[in-house]
Amino acid sequence: MAKKKTLFECQACGFQSPRWMGKCTSCNQWDTMVELTSEQIKFLKETTPTATVTQKATPITKIEEDNITRFTSGSSELDLVLGGGIVPGSLTLIGGSPGIGKSTLLLKIAGNLAKNSHKILYVSGEESAGQIKLRANRLDANHDNLYLLSEINLSSIQQEINSSEYNFIVIDSIQTLYSDETPSAPGSVTQVRTITFELMRIAKSMHIPIFIIGHITKDGSIAGPRVLEHMVDTVLYFEGDSNSELRLLRGFKNRFGSTNEVGIFEMNAKGLQDATNMAGKFFNKDKLQSGSALTVIMEGSRPIIIEVQALVSESYGHPKRSSTGFDNNRLTMLLALLEKKLDLPLGTYDVFINVSGGIKINEPSADLAIIAAILSSYRDRELSAKSVFLGEVSLTGEIREVSSLSQRLKEIQTQGFEKAVIPNKPIENVTKIKCFIADEVSKIVDWM
Ligand SMILES: Nc1ncnc2c1ncn2[C@@H]1O[C@H](COP(=O)(O)OP(=O)(O)O)[C@@H](O)[C@H]1O
Numbered sequence: 500m501a502k503k504k505t506l507f508e509c510q511a512c513g514f515q516s517p518r519w520m521g522k523c524t525s526c527n528q529w530d531t532m533v534e535l536t537s538e539q540i541k542f543l544k545e546t547t548p549t550a551t552v553t554q555k556a557t558p559i560t561k562i563e564e565d566n567i568t569r570f571t572s573g574s575s576e577l578d579l580v581l582g583g584g585i586v587p588g589s590l591t592l593i594g595g596s597p598g599i600g601k602s603t604l605l606l607k608i609a610g611n612l613a614k615n616s617h618k619i620l621y622v623s624g625e626e627s628a629g630q631i632k633l634r635a636n637r638l639d640a641n642h643d644n645l646y647l648l649s650e651i652n653l654s655s656i657q658q659e660i661n662s663s664e665y666n667f668i669v670i671d672s673i674q675t676l677y678s679d680e681t682p683s684a685p686g687s688v689t690q691v692r693t694i695t696f697e698l699m700r701i702a703k704s705m706h707i708p709i710f711i712i713g714h715i716t717k718d719g720s721i722a723g724p725r726v727l728e729h730m731v732d733t734v735l736y737f738e739g740d741s742n743s744e745l746r747l748l749r750g751f752k753n754r755f756g757s758t759n760e761v762g763i764f765e766m767n768a769k770g771l772q773d774a775t776n777m778a779g780k781f782f783n784k785d786k787l788q789s790g791s792a793l794t795v796i797m798e799g800s801r802p803i804i805i806e807v808q809a810l811v812s813e814s815y816g817h818p819k820r821s822s823t824g825f826d827n828n829r830l831t832m833l834l835a836l837l838e839k840k841l842d843l844p845l846g847t848y849d850v851f852i853n854v855s856g857g858i859k860i861n862e863p864s865a866d867l868a869i870i871a872a873i874l875s876s877y878r879d880r881e882l883s884a885k886s887v888f889l890g891e892v893s894l895t896g897e898i899r900e901v902s903s904l905s906q907r908l909k910e911i912q913t914q915g916f917e918k919a920v921i922p923n924k925p926i927e928n929v930t931k932i933k934c935f936i937a938d939e940v941s942k943i944v945d946w947m
């Protein structure tokens with residue numbers, strides 16, 4: 500008798516293995532391996548694309564390049580992250596934690612496009628058409644060209660797509676849809692993969708841009724979006740704290756443009772609007788409390804002034820180190836450096852770091868500001884609200900240059916700052932700013 504084939508699949512990352520495992524070896528999550536049924540295995544085999552030799556290879560010089568004609572989404576921030584606008588026939592995933600504003604943004608975009616004489620289909624598996632209509636009223640997104648479909652069955656959605664000539668489709672959300680062809684539950688890795696595969700086919704064959712919404716939890720662990728990342732053309736993730744009104748939309752993958760740019764939006768009663776005049780949104784203009792320091796980070800091509808906060812308080816027991824928006828390992832390194840170079844007894848203190856506005860710092864240029872904030876909190880002495888700190892700190896305590904220094908300094912000059920503590924002299928003249936050179940961590944004390 501032939502041995503029965505078994506296949507297990509991780510519900511978090513989609514990794515497959517012939518044996519069951521308590522912990523997935525690919526994503527290290529516990530208890531996520533689920534055995535696939537024989538129908539599921541058969542289906543996987545049928546839908547996995549295999550190369551068929553129907554085309555001959557062509558010399559690259561003989562190939563005509565695709566002509567990409569993008570169109571605007573009506574939001575300059577979204578256009579920026581997409582690399583200049585929406586590409587027809589592309590499949591885009593917008594991920595983010597629940598309540599961050601995915602539906603709000605895409606309904607607004609759908610409304611913008613409808614007003615620009617595109618025909619839009621907004622498919623929702625989460626809300627009734629009436630609920631969406633309510634939101635559309637609030638967002639001013641009502642238009643005859645915007646069609647709503649409250650449906651979770653993929654083949655019904657396909658029928659609707661085939662029945663009319665839509666120019667733009669929104670799927671809200673991928674986790675709620677199901678396909679009859681696979682027996683697993685909506686939101687499972689198999690379902691999500693099957694549906695995305697089908698949506699990709701529709702986007703490419705009918706030349707319609709499709710935006711998929713996917714929920715992820717704070718640590719990005721839930722099934723779905725992570726599995727789709729490699730299947731779709733573009734992946735954008737929302738960042739930001741749902742308590743603050745600022746939201747960042749960051750590109751993680753883009754087959755049609757760079758992933759450097761970040762879109763910045765503001766949530767208000769009229770929905771997610773493009774944030775205008777970003778300066779001043781991420782820091783307090785007039786006064787800093789002790790434990791706060793300012794720095795400038797580059798988000799794509801834009802410099803943004805942000806506030807970093809530190810709380811250093813006496814520890815009872817094992818000292819805690821915890822940071823939000825800043826790398827924890829880097830914090831530990833900076834604290835060790837302060838102990839060694841400045842003789843601060845931080846081993847008996849708890850240290851907490853927070854970055855304002857839900858921003859996550861991805862570059863080392865903020866090191867110096869973090870150190871300034873820690874020192875300010877430790878001494879309980881506030882820093883001047885007119886100065887900023889810029890510099891990467893190395894393990895030896897040396898402060899290294901930061902990229903785009905002139906651009907950052909120009910921004911703080913425009914915003915009326917007076918003083919900057921930086922590692923090296925700027926090449927370009929920024930006359931209104933007094934620059935203090937701190938090339939070593941011990942020197943920062945002189946300038947505080
Ligand atoms: N009437 C309203 N006025 C202002 N903001 C609202 C209103 N209703 C909802 N919101 C905001 O919109 C957010 C919900 O966004 P939504 O697009 O539904 O999130 P997602 O689709 O990402 O789960 C809520 O967190 C809330 O802050």
Ligand SMILES: [Mg+2]
Nearest residue numbers: 601602603625
């Ligand atoms: Mg939603």
